[in-house]
Amino acid sequence: MSDNNSRRRFLLGAAGLAAAPVVAGVAGCTPGEQTPAGRRTAGSAAGGGATAANAITLAAxxxxxxxxxxxxGLxxxxxxxxLYGPVSSRENMITIIRTAVDQGVTLFDTAEVYGPLESERILGEALQPVxxxxxxxxxxxxxxxxQTGERGGLDSRPDHIRQAVDGMLQRLRTDRIDLLYQHRVDPAVPIEDVAGAVKELIxxxxxxxxxxxEPGVQTIRRAHTVQPLAAIQxxxxxxxxxxxxxxxxxxxxxxxxxxCWAPLSYGFTTGTIxxxxxxxxxxxxxSVPQFSRENMTANMAVVxxxxxxxxRKGATPGQLSLAWLQAQKPWIVPIPSATRTAHLxxxxxxxxxTFAGDELRDFTTALNAIRIRGERVPAPVLAGTGVEAPRP
Structure with a gap:
């Protein structure tokens, strides 16, 4: 058996193990690092254990x-x-992050409002040694x-950005943030002011x-003029x-x-819901319109x-989903989430x-023929996307 086939067989088995509780019909239940029989997976030990030792190390x-x-990324x-319901434990999340580092992942994505604040704290503790x-x-x-994590509305005023960054640095246990995003465009603050504040922080x-x-396209151009952008998420x-x-x-x-955030459609394209x-x-x-029973029934054509x-490819649905995104452009990077080692x-x-040229064309042609039903996020969330910042 080839080395690649061995790796794929392992990953397919790991994916099936991780998905088993969800296929039974319940998603969002506590996703502990356990098999359906209650045994811990080999990857639940610090550093990933035997599971990680048998898995591919990301080199690209x-x-x-x-x-x-x-x-x-992660x-x-x-x-x-x-977001999706309780996780197994904070300690397991730290172990997963450290396993990701061991297996070659270098991009880790979080935000002030995830938790709120707690995602940054988890990530900071996990990554401090590396x-x-x-x-x-x-x-x-x-x-x-x-202090409390209580969340209000949008605020991208320069003074607030500086205050927010100081809090992030403390929670992340670091002296610098490698990639800082404006989470959503603030319709009350010119993007030139936002870019200027970030330029000072740089x-x-x-x-x-x-x-x-999720900015408007003209906002991208205007921001990039003041301080070149590394990424749109x-x-x-x-x-x-x-x-x-x-x-x-x-x-x-x-x-x-x-x-790409939500590159696996909140788990839908893994085939587990x-x-x-x-x-x-x-x-x-x-609350996602694509996941109403009627819409999901139609969207199962993608699965x-x-x-x-x-x-045909000897890969899981999730892997194909990510590979298709990567095949679109060499500068596209998906950041799937994972709260189980096997998913990671x-x-x-x-x-x-990988997709050969003809394969990519054939897959995309088939995908284009499927009519997707429902919006990608609830209406209040959708209203905050594609927003153009005001002029100075």
Whole structure:
């Protein structure tokens, strides 16, 4: 058996193990590092244990502007247990992050509002011993009480940005943020003022690079003029392809990298949720229009496409989802989240999955023929995307 086939067989087995409780019909339940029979997986020990030892080590690198990162990053939004439901433990989240470092991941993504504050704290503790080996990305842009974490509305005033960054540095246990995003455009603050404040932070060494998340296209141009952007971070996956029309061409024109959040469609394109899935109380996915029972039934055509190609390519649906995104442009980097070691290792295994020219064309043609039903996020969240900042 070839080395690549051995790796893929391991990853397919790990993915099946991790997905088992969800396939049974319940998503969002406490995702502990245990098998259905209650045994811990080999990867639950510090450093990843035997599972990580048998998994692929991520070697490929990509560039976001002038910033070099691993071809797959790790999104840490779900680690506080407030988005998809409770997680196994804080200690397990730290172990997963450190396993990711051991397996070659260098890009770690968080935000002030994830938790709020707790995701940054988890990431800071996990990465402190290996700080110089990794790229830390986080985001500002909301009113967040630095002690209680109570969240208010948008706030990208320069003074608030500086205050937010000081809090981030403390929680992340570091002296600099490698990639700082404006989380959402503030319709009350000119982007020139935001870019100017970040430029000052770059000059002082507290920030190295910066980016925008879900901005309007003219706002991208204006921000880039004041301080060159390293990355745009928007939702991009097989069910949400909005960036293809304007944002990706603009990134290519300006030399800006692109980071995909929710690259696995909140787990949908891994094949582990379906119209019969019952989301746990508080699980964000229950409010996503694409996941109403009627819409999800129609959207299952995407999962079927992935499963068919998975047999053909010897890969999991999730790996194919990530590989398709990477195949669009060499400067696109997905940041799937993971609260189980097996999910992390499966995502890293995407490095072994590629599309030949004809395969990419055939897969995309089949994908284009599927009509996606429902919006990608709830209406109040969607209203905050694609916003153009006011003029000075």
């Amino acid at each position: 690198r990509r560039r976001l502007g002038s910033l070099e990162v691993s071809s797959v 999104g840490c939004q779900t680690m506080p247990g407030t 700080r110089d080996r990794v790229v830390i990305a986080t985001k500002f842009g909301f009113e967040v009480d630095q 000059t002082t060494g507290k920030v190295r690079h910066w980016g925008l998340s 928007n939702q991009y996956n097989l069910l949400a392809r909005d960036p293809e029309e304007q944002v990706l061409p603009l990134c290519e024109e300006l030399g800006i990298g692109f980071v 379906n119209p019969y899935t019952r989301f746990a109380e508080g699980d964000f996915r229950a 079927q496409l992935l499963q068919n190609w998975g047999v 290792l499966e995502n890293i295994g995407t490095e072994d999955v």
